[in-house]
Amino acid sequence: MPISLAVEDLSAKRGEDLIFHDISFVLEAGQALIVTGPNGSGKSTLLRVLAGLLAAETGKVQIKGAVPDIGHPRELCHYLGHHNAMKRELTVQENLSFWKSFMGDSAGGSGIGIEAATEALGLGGISHLPFGYLSAGQQRRMAMAKLLVAYRPVWILDEPTAALDAAADRLFAGLVERHLRTGGIAIAATHQPLGVAAQELRMTGFAGVGDVV
Amino acid sequence: MIALFLRDLKLAMRAGGGALIGVLFFMTVVAVVPFAVGPDLNLLSRIGPAILWIGALLASLLGLDRLFQAEREDGSLDLMLMQEMPLVLTVLVKCLAHWAATGLPLVIAAPLLGLFMNMSEIAIGATMLTLLVGTPAITFIGASGAAVAVTLPRGGLLVSILVLPLAIPVLIFGVSAAYAAVHDPAPFLPPLLILIAITLFFAVIGPLAAALALRSASD
Numbered sequence A: 001m002p003i004s005l006a007v008e009d010l011s012a013k014r015g016e017d018l019i020f021h022d023i024s025f026v027l028e029a030g031q032a033l034i035v036t037g038p039n040g041s042g043k044s045t046l047l048r049v050l051a052g053l054l055a056a057e058t059g060k061v062q063i064k065g066a067v068p069d070i071g072h073p074r075e076l077c078h079y080l081g082h083h084n085a086m087k088r089e090l091t092v093q094e095n096l097s098f099w100k101s102f103m104g105d106s107a108g109g110s111g112i113g114i115e116a117a118t119e120a121l122g123l124g125g126i127s128h129l130p131f132g133y134l135s136a137g138q139q140r141r142m143a144m145a146k147l148l149v150a151y152r153p154v155w156i157l158d159e160p161t162a163a164l165d166a167a168a169d170r171l172f173a174g175l176v177e178r179h180l181r182t183g184g185i186a187i188a189a190t191h192q193p194l195g196v197a198a199q200e201l202r203m204t205g206f207a208g209v210g211d212v213v
Numbered sequence B: 001m002i003a004l005f006l007r008d009l010k011l012a013m014r015a016g017g018g019a020l021i022g023v024l025f026f027m028t029v030v031a032v033v034p035f036a037v038g039p040d041l042n043l044l045s046r047i048g049p050a051i052l053w054i055g056a057l058l059a060s061l062l063g064l065d066r067l068f069q070a071e072r073e074d075g076s077l078d079l080m081l082m083q084e085m086p087l088v089l090t091v092l093v094k095c096l097a098h099w100a101a102t103g104l105p106l107v108i109a110a111p112l113l114g115l116f117m118n119m120s121e122i123a124i125g126a127t128m129l130t131l132l133v134g135t136p137a138i139t140f141i142g143a144s145g146a147a148v149a150v151t152l153p154r155g156g157l158l159v160s161i162l163v164l165p166l167a168i169p170v171l172i173f174g175v176s177a178a179y180a181a182v183h184d185p186a187p188f189l190p191p192l193l194i195l196i197a198i199t200l201f202f203a204v205i206g207p208l209a210a211a212l213a214l215r216s217a218s219d
Helices: A043-050 A092-103 A114-120 A136-149 A166-181 B002-013 B019-037 B041-062 B066-073 B076-082 B087-116 B121-148 B156-182 B189-217
Strands: A004-014 A017-028 A032-036 A058-064 A077-080 A154-158 A185-189 A199-202
Touching (some): A017 A199, A043 A154, A092 A114, A114 A136, B019 B087, B076 B087, B076 B189
16 A cells, blocks of 8 residues: 655754745655755754654654554654664665665565665675764665665655766666655655656745744 | 674774763773772772762763763664564663663772772672673663754763753662671662662663654654
C-alpha cells in the first residue's frame, strides 16, 4: 500500500522565536518536495521537526498507509543532516555495515549490499579505507550510501549536495529519482536544483521575530 | 544491538578512542600513593582497598563525558534517536560497551596495583570482585550525567560533579566489602550483595534517565 506524508499546521520555535508557522502539505508516494529560502529561514529547523528531532510547537506530522503499528513517523525516515554520522576512525565498510544492521529495514523494502551501495555512489573499491581518509565530497557520498543500505520510505535531506561536484550531483539526482519511482518520498532543503521534478516550499524566514504571531 | 556494542568497542580501541587513558590514570593515581604515604607497609595494606577504589572511581569518570558527545558531534546521535529500537536499549548497550572498554581494564589492572599497596591475596581478590560488580554502576550513573551535559562543549568536569554524589554509595559498599574480606568480624556478603543491588538498580534507572535527557536535549 502506497504511503503518504501529511503535515498539518506545523510551526516550530527556536528559543523564543517562532521560526515558521502553519506549514501544511501532503506528499503522496513518488513525490518530492524541495524546501528553498535564504540562510536562516528555517529550512533545517523544518527538516529536524519532520525527522522528529525537534518538537513542533503546534501541528503534526503523519505518515499514512504504512504498517498500522508504526510508533512514530520518524522511524520511517532517513535523515541526512549537515553531519555525515560516520566515524572517522572506522573504515567505510565498518561504518556502513554498522548502520545497516543497527537501522534495519522498514516494512516494504530492503536495503542493498554495502559494495553495491558504494558503487551506486560511484565510489566502489575504496570501502576498506578509514572514513577520515576520504575527501569532503567522498565523505558526503559515502554518507549518502547509508540511504541505500537500510530501506526507509521517506528521505529527509538537508543540503545533500553541498560538497559535491556536478557529476556526483547528477548521480545523486538519479538515486533520488529511483527512490521516488519505487514509491518513496523525498524532502530536501537545497540551494541548487535537485534535478528531479518536485513541489517547492519557499521559506520566508523569521516569522516570529520582532512581532507577536 | 551487537553491531552497536562491537562498533563502540572498536572505536575505543582505535587511535584516539581513549580506552587506555582510564587505566593509565588509574595506575598513576595508585602508583603515587606509596610515595606520598611513606614506606609503612601495614598502613599501605590497610588503606589499599580504599585507594584502589578511589582510583577506579576517578578513572571511570574520566572518559564518561565523551559517551554521547562524540556521537552528537558527528550526527550519529540524530540517527540513533530516530530508530524504532528503544533509546533506552541503545543507551544500555553503549554503557555496556563503554564499561567493557574502560571499566574492565581497571578490574584487570587492580591485582598489579594491589601489590603496590602491599595487599594480601585475599584483599586483592576481594577488591577485584567488588570492582567487577561495582564499576558498571558508575558507568550507568555516569551515562545520565553525560546525557544531561551532552550539549555543553566542555562538560567533562560538570559530568563528574553531577555524578559523584550518586556514585558515593557504590564507593562505600565497595570498600566496606573489600575490607570485610580481610578483617574478620565484619561480614563480607551483605555489603557485596548491596553493591550488586546498586549496580542492578542503576542498570535500569541510569539508561532510562539518560534516554529522557537525550530526547529533551536534541536541538
